[in-house]
Amino acid sequence: MKILVTVKRVPDPETTIRVKPDGSGIVTDNIKYVINPFDEIAIEEALRIKEKQGQGEVVLVSIGAKVASEQLRTGLAMGADRAILVLCDQELDSLGVARILAKIVEKEAPDLVLMGKQAIDDDANQAGQMLAALLNWPQATFASKVEFMDNYVQVVREVDGGLETVRFPLPGIITTDLRLNEPRYASLPGIMKARKKEIREIAVAELGIDTTPLLTVHKMDPPAKKAAGKKVESVQELVHLLHTEAKVI
C-alpha cells in the first residue's frame, strides 16, 4: 500500500511563544521547530501499517520553506521511504494547503493519505477535510484506531462523549488524534540511512494552481496573563471557594 503522510514544520510546543508587539504574528527568532506532533503520529501509523503488511511505501510531503527539509529528514530517519517538499514562501490558508496536496495526490496516486487532525501552530483543523472534499474521497478524522479489513479500512474516531467506528473503501483520508499511537524515536541507524533517501523539491508555481489565501490573519493577541493563585488552609475552604468564588461546583 502506498501511503502519503503530510508533515508540517511547527514551533516546538515546549518553546515559549511571544506575540510581536504589533500583533502581526509571533516572534520567530530563537524558536526551535519540530514535526507537528499529530503528523508525527501519522508517520508512525503509516510505518506500522507498512511493517504489518510487510510491504508498501511511505511518502512524506511538506509545504513550506527549504528549512522544512529538516522535519522531512527526521521523518525519513523514523523510517519513511522518501519525501516531497513543495517550496512555498507565501502564507497559505487551509484551502491553499488542500489544493497543493490534491495536486500531489494526483501525481503520487496513494491508496491512503494520513494527516494530523490539525497543526499545533494555527490549530485550524481543516486541511484534511478540505482535501477529502477536493478529491471527493471518504475521510475519517480524529482517528484513535485504524484497522484494515478485506476491502475497506475501519477507523475508530474520538468524538465528543465517546467513540465512533466508521468504515470506507480506499483510497481515502485519515486524520490522527493523540491516542492513535506513540511515535518512535528516530534511531541512529535510521538517521544514517535517511541521509541517502530522496527529498524531491517542487516549486509551488510548477503545480499551476491558485493558492491565494481567502483567509488572512488580521491580528494576534497573547493570552491573558494568569492571575496569581491563592493558597487555602483546608479542603473545606477549597470546596467553599470553588462553589462561591470560582462557581465551578
Place this chain on the structure above:
Amino acid sequence: MPVFDLFNPSEEHAMLRRTVREFVRDQVEPQALVHDQQERFNLPLFRQLASLGLFGITVPLEYGGAGMDAVAAVIVHEELSASDPGFCLAYLAHSMLFVNNFYRNANDEQRRRYLPKVISGDWIGGMCMTEPSAGTDVLGMKTFAVRRGDYYYLNGRKMFITNGALDDTTPGDIFLVYAKTEKGISSFVVESRFPGFSLGQRLHHKTGMRASMTAELVFEDCAVPVENRLGEEGESLLHMMRNLEIERVTIAAMATGIAGRCVEIMTRYASERTAYGQPINSFGQIQRYIADSYAQYMAARTYLYHTASKLDLDRPGQRIDSDGVKLVATTMAKQVADNAMQVLGGYGYFGEYVVERLWRDAKLLEIGGGTLEAHQKNITKDLTRRLDVIR
C-alpha cells in the same frame, strides 16, 4: 549559507542530538532521582538505548553499528549526562569501554561472535583495568594469564568495575580484561559464565554515579579460550592507550553535560527567586556565578568538540588533548555544579532540585578514566616532546 555549528557539525549529528534529547526528556529524566536514591541500575531502560541504535555508535554499519564518529559519541554522552550521569556512566562502560574497544581490537570471527549480543543489549559489558592495588600505575597490575593448551588461565582481581554487577547478585555478562602474559600486557574477552569467574564485592555507598553499579571481579584459574584473546599476546598496551583516548573524551562530554544542565538550572532559578524585593539575578555576586559558569562551560565545550572532531578512533596519538580536555572539563563541571548549588541556596542542597545529584556525580569524573594527576603527568610528558602543537 548556514554558519558552521561546532557542536552539531552535520545534519546527522543534529538529528542524533535531537533524538537523544527527546528520549532523555521522556524516559531518562523521570527515573533519575529515584535510581540515584535507591542505588539501582535501570536495566530495562538501558536496553531501550539499543533500540535507538546507541550501543554500536562507533561501530561501522556493516558490523551492525551506526558507523558514527567520536563527535557523535560525545553528543550522546553529553545529552544523557545532562539528566542522569550515573546511567550515562553505565552507557560509557558498555558502549565505549567494551563495544568500541572490542570492535577496534577484535578479528572478524570475534566480531561476528560477540558484536550482535552487545549491540542489541542482550549482553551488558564492561572493561577491567583497575585492580585493588594498581590504578594509575596500570603496569603494576598483578592479574596474569598463563596459556595451557587451548586456554589461558586468568588469576587476579579487578576493582571498581562499572557494569561489573547489574544488581546485588548478577554480574555483567561480558568483560574486556587486561592481564599480564608472558609477552607483556594482553587482553581477553571473558564471559561471566566462564568457570573461575566470580563477582567479588558489590561496592555500595558511592558518593555519586549511584545509578551505575560498581563491583570487584575475581578470577580464579578462570578458563578463557585462546580464541578470546584480542590481537597478539603483548599487544594490548596499545589497545589500552587507544581506547583511553575516547574514554577520556566521552568522560569530558559527561562533564559538559552536567555543567550545561547546571547553568540552565541556576540561570532559570536566579530569574525566578526573589530576595529584598528583586530577582536574585540582579545581584552582582549571583551574576558572577552565572556568567563565570557559562563562560567556563563554553570554553571547555569548545575544546571538547575540537578534540572529538580530530579524534581518530583507529589509532592512538591524541592523548595530549584527550587528557587536556578531561583535565579542564571535569574540574569545570565540579565547580559549575558547586556554583549552581550556591545560587540555589538551601534548595540546591536537596535532590529534587537536581544540582545536588549532579554535584556528587561530577566528582567521579576527576578520578575515573584517569585521575587529574595522571593527565598532568601525561600532558607534561607529551608536550615536552611535541611542543610544536602550540603553534
